[in-house]
Amino acid sequence: MTNNTDMEHHSEISHNRYNVLIEFAHIHLEFQRPELESVLSLHDIAIGRDCIEVPLPSSIPTVENYRPFLILSFDYHYAKEKFNLDDDGYVIQSDMSRFSKIDRTKPTIASVLSRCTLIRSAIELWGAGPSFDSCVEHARQLSSGCAGRITLENCMKLSSSWKITIHTLGTKFNREEQNDMRMKFAFFNLPGKVQMVNPTNEFLLIREVELDPKGTPLSQERDNFLSPPLAVYYGRVLGGIRDWRGNGRLDQFSLKKRSYLGPTSMDAELSLIMTNLGLVRNGSFCFDPFVGTGSILLTCGLRGGYCVGTDIDIRVLRGRSDEENVLSNFKQFRLNRPDLIRSDNALYHRHYRMNKPIYDVIVTDPPYGIRAGARKSGTKEEKIRAIPEDRRHDHIAQTKVYPVSDVMGDLLDVSARTLVMGGRLVYIIPSMRDFDVEKDLPNHECLEIAHVCYQPLQTELGRRVVVMKKVKEYDPSLRESYLSSVWINGPESAEKCANIRERLLEAAKLKPGYEEKAAYRKKRRQITREEKKKQRAKHV
Amino acid sequence: MRLLTHNYMQSTVKGTERGYPLKIEATKIEFEASPFDAEFIQALLPKIDYTTLLFALKQISENGNADLAQTIIPELPESIKEDGEGEVDEALLKKLHTVMFDIHVVEGELVCPDTGRRFNIKMGIPNMILHADEL
Numbered sequence: 001m002t003n004n005t006d007m008e009h010h011s012e013i014s015h016n017r018y019n020v021l022i023e024f025a026h027i028h029l030e031f032q033r034p035e036l037e038s039v040l041s042l043h044d045i046a047i048g049r050d051c052i053e054v055p056l057p058s059s060i061p062t063v064e065n066y067r068p069f070l071i072l073s074f075d076y077h078y079a080k081e082k083f084n085l086d087d088d089g090y091v092i093q094s095d096m097s098r099f100s101k102i103d104r105t106k107p108t109i110a111s112v113l114s115r116c117t118l119i120r121s122a123i124e125l126w127g128a129g130p131s132f133d134s135c136v137e138h139a140r141q142l143s144s145g146c147a148g149r150i151t152l153e154n155c156m157k158l159s160s161s162w163k164i165t166i167h168t169l170g171t172k173f174n175r176e177e178q179n180d181m182r183m184k185f186a187f188f189n190l191p192g193k194v195q196m197v198n199p200t201n202e203f204l205l206i207r208e209v210e211l212d213p214k215g216t217p218l219s220q221e222r223d224n225f226l227s228p229p230l231a232v233y234y235g236r237v238l239g240g241i242r243d244w245r246g247n248g249r250l251d252q253f254s255l256k257k258r259s260y261l262g263p264t265s266m267d268a269e270l271s272l273i274m275t276n277l278g279l280v281r282n283g284s285f286c287f288d289p290f291v292g293t294g295s296i297l298l299t300c301g302l303r304g305g306y307c308v309g310t311d312i313d314i315r316v317l318r319g320r321s322d323e324e325n326v327l328s329n330f331k332q333f334r335l336n337r338p339d340l341i342r343s344d345n346a347l348y349h350r351h352y353r354m355n356k357p358i359y360d361v362i363v364t365d366p367p368y369g370i371r372a373g374a375r376k377s378g379t380k381e382e383k384i385r386a387i388p389e390d391r392r393h394d395h396i397a398q399t400k401v402y403p404v405s406d407v408m409g410d411l412l413d414v415s416a417r418t419l420v421m422g423g424r425l426v427y428i429i430p431s432m433r434d435f436d437v438e439k440d441l442p443n444h445e446c447l448e449i450a451h452v453c454y455q456p457l458q459t460e461l462g463r464r465v466v467v468m469k470k471v472k473e474y475d476p477s478l479r480e481s482y483l484s485s486v487w488i489n490g491p492e493s494a495e496k497c498a499n500i501r502e503r504l505l506e507a508a509k510l511k512p513g514y515e516e517k518a519a520y521r522k523k524r525r526q527i528t529r530e531e532k533k534k535q536r537a538k539h540v
Numbered sequence: 541m542r543l544l545t546h547n548y549m550q551s552t553v554k555g556t557e558r559g560y561p562l563k564i565e566a567t568k569i570e571f572e573a574s575p576f577d578a579e580f581i582q583a584l585l586p587k588i589d590y591t592t593l594l595f596a597l598k599q600i601s602e603n604g605n606a607d608l609a610q611t612i613i614p615e616l617p618e619s620i621k622e623d624g625e626g627e628v629d630e631a632l633l634k635k636l637h638t639v640m641f642d643i644h645v646v647e648g649e650l651v652c653p654d655t656g657r658r659f660n661i662k663m664g665i666p667n668m669i670l671h672a673d674e675l
Contacts, residue, residue, distance in 0.1 A: 283580035306641075308545060317665050327664070336574040337644070339545040343668040347675075350552035351668045353560055358548065358587045377670055 012054050013071065013138070015145020018079040019054070019125040020109060021233050024068040024118050025245055026215030031273050032118045034451035034467065038277050039115045050078060057231045059130040065210055071125065076147035084108050086154060110239030117272045120245050123204050123235035124151060135232035136184045155236065161195035164203045165242060170217035171209060181205060185234060202237040271299035277451060277467045278361040278426040280305045287359045289345040289411065290366050292316050294326035297338055300363065301330055307338035312375050314342050346376040346402060348414045362415050363426040366407050376402035405494030408442040409486040413479065416446035419470040430463045432496065440493040442486045446472040541666050543596045544640040547588050551652035553674045558654045561592040564599040566648035574641050581633045590620060597639055614638055
């Protein structure tokens with residue numbers, strides 16, 4: 001690499017601006033930017049308008065693999081007005097209110113960004129470059145920029161103890177080598193002493209290398225020669241903690257700890273991301289029309305939303321017992337109870353008055369027939385029998401199969417009608433690889449797609465989280481027209497997610513060992529049935 | 541079931557156009573305080589039907605636990621007065637919050653004002669599913 005190219009990269013990260021380097025976890029790749037954009041918008045910050053994204057320095061002209069880093073650059077005066085740049089106390093507590101409260105009065109950057117489930121850490125960027133030396137050089141020029149100078153001055157004032165942590169993404173360096181690296185930044189002459197445990201300031205020196213699609217560093221050593229890094233960064237850790245995703249932060253909400261779970265309970269991480277994508281905050285009016293065991297609704301509650309959930313299945317709403325139901329999950333996290341109603345989303349307009357839009361967010365995992373088939377009111381029988389009067393009031397009405405194309409059509413139509421303007425619908429749709437995002441997603445004239453994020457589950461199957469925004473007022477007289485234009489490609493698109501169960505089964509049958517597995521599962525089911533019979537016989 | 545949720549529920553058993561608002565016959569109500577946010581309640585007011593809220597409140601006060609009703613349930617004025625800037629007095633907002641959010645009908649029935657069809661409420665969950673012959 002010639003010096004000229006180095007300088008080009010440098011000059012884009014200006015010390016006249018306040019720069020932040022974000023490091024993402026290496027999962028849910030497609031969700032990272034949408035989640036970040038959503039969380040920033042909660043504070044009325046837009047990338048492109050209030051800050052810019054600066055390209056990462058790179059020692060290789062084109063990097064094919066994903067890089068879990070992002071640099072946001074703020075105008076210094078904007079940053080000073082908007083954020084509390086001085087205070088960097090420990091924001092990553094296990095206090096749950098942190099998940100919900102949006103601090104509008106000069107929050108720290110860490111408290112804004114730490115709301116993103118997928119961000120590992122953020123640093124105030126003091127130097128960056130495509131090589132170690134260029135990073136050091138860039139850092140030397142920190143005080144030559146107006147923002148850099150103030151940043152350095154402030155740090156000097158506040159720093160009573162500090163340390164430099166080296167993050168080498170898998171490459172091993174011995175102690176001597178590490179100290180050499182640290183010494184290169186000694187020119188800053190920071191006051192105070194080096195302290196390994198809980199220093200006032202922690203500095204991070206990151207040696208970025210290229211990662212493979214799974215997040216593992218590509219082989220670094222070839223013929224005993226260590227490949228050069230992709231980029232090197234140096235800066236001050238924000239939020240007081242190097243790794244925001246550690247410390248059992250997510251663990252509190254982990255499925256394992258909840259009292260009531262079902263086969264389709266959404267994993268905690270995805271729920272947290274979905275509620276960020278939906279912009280759920282304190283006082284958001286949240287609705288889940290297919291609430292099931294309430295795992296997504298629980299996350300809305302954790303973020304301070306007022307929660308309403310409906311489902312056609314009374315058993316799942318009432319749960320297994322007084323200690324194991326949707327309400328007990330909320331109680332477990334000391335949240336106010338949600339409102340649950342047994343109703344049919346296919347008949348939403350009949351159960352609920354819709355003269356005024358009320359929901360801020362509708363967030364749900366609709367039933368697709370993979371693990372929980374969808375039902376709607378009505379019976380598949382030809383002759384409709386009236387229920388005798390004395391049995392009426394507690395009769396569990398029959399339900400019939402609810403085709404996926406209708407599930408989605410109704411979901412979009414109900415959302416378009418009941419969301420406030422700008423309100424968001426966030427839903428999950430399973431898709432095979434051959435899904436055409438442009439043409440196969442359901443549409444509605446009143447809703448616009450904001451994000452589509454893909455999560456691969458198996459080689460053939462993944463799921464997409466779709467985020468839609470209400471952009472147009474709903475006209476009830478156009479209901480039929482809205483519903484008939486949900487699928488651009490017609491029923492074929494709906495079929496793609498509707499028949500996933502059959503297609504999965506077909507694909508599984510072709511795999512080796514299928515016969516054995518099926519026989520094994522059948523045997524286990526038989527054993528369980530016999531056990532249950534014995535249990536029941538005992539109790540008689 | 542909160543009174544806020546009741547505010548937009550209706551019955552549309554085949555043949556009725558006037559299934560709103562549902563009458564509440566509560567046999568068990570519970571009170572659970574929740575955090576008050578003035579701004580949130582203020583923003584919620586245009587979305588609700590105040591007459592229905594008063595109606596629901598009256599129903600709750602009449603049946604259900606009489607003791608609970610007297611000690612906790614506040615009285616609400618006939619209509620909501622806004623000041624020059626369209627804002628409502630905070631004391632009133634607090635009462636509205638209590639009525640809409642903190643009263644839960646745990647057991648009882650909702651009754652269609654037109655057909656008399658009864659929908660039961662168990663464990664706080666109303667069962668609104670219509671039978672095949674009511675669709």
